[in-house]
Amino acid sequence: MRHALLLGACLMFAVLVPCAWSAQVVHVNFDTAPDGSAIANGTVVDMLYWTDDGVQFSAIRCPACGADPNVYASSNCLNFGPLSPPNVVTLFGITTCSDISETNLGLVNAVFASPVDTVCIGVIPVRPTDYGVLHAYDGTNTEIATVYSSPGVTGYLCANVTGIMRVSFSGAGIAYAWFDNLSFQVENATPTRHPSWGQLKSSYR
Numbered sequence: 001m002r003h004a005l006l007l008g009a010c011l012m013f014a015v016l017v018p019c020a021w022s023a024q025v026v027h028v029n030f031d032t033a034p035d036g037s038a039i040a041n042g043t044v045v046d047m048l049y050w051t052d053d054g055v056q057f058s059a060i061r062c063p064a065c066g067a068d069p070n071v072y073a074s075s076n077c078l079n080f081g082p083l084s085p086p087n088v089v090t091l092f093g094i095t096t097c098s099d100i101s102e103t104n105l106g107l108v109n110a111v112f113a114s115p116v117d118t119v120c121i122g123v124i125p126v127r128p129t130d131y132g133v134l135h136a137y138d139g140t141n142t143e144i145a146t147v148y149s150s151p152g153v154t155g156y157l158c159a160n161v162t163g164i165m166r167v168s169f170s171g172a173g174i175a176y177a178w179f180d181n182l183s184f185q186v187e188n189a190t191p192t193r194h195p196s197w198g199q200l201k202s203s204y205r
Helices: 197-203
Strands: 024-028 055-061 072-074 088-090 106-125 132-137 143-148 155-171 177-186
Touching (some): 106 132, 143 155, 155 177
Antiparallel strands (some): 106 177
């Protein structure tokens, strides 16, 4: 689901990203499609948000993990619950657990239709020693930022740099984590509406 939000509200990007009244943020929760319908467990989300929200997903799998190129919304094996129920985003469909590891399983890849200057993804570590990683790339596929979450800490992992055209994320190295609620700030975009405080709060529940 897309929410055009003002960063001046600073609800999700608080502390991590400076407030800016002129910025537009797109929020994808993997629970609701752009048409408002609920997303079922095991749904492929590769192109689901492309037309309305300007982001598409694909899988970057480990060499021994098979050739499935798809990314899924999933509610499987969520020991600690998603940041917004019922789904997280993962490399696997309905028959496999939804936590992922960069080395052991691969990464979720997200490509943007237009340059963005802030990307955040919610990370939920599986174990106290686990943590997430977010890689950001520009239009030449050069890595321009790498951000790690703190071990065992649930929260938002954000890359804040101009010219981001794609990101990839997973549990860092052999660590495992769940991922939910992708948000990104489109460069030089004009907000489409001014949400109320109630609408802003409900967007992150």
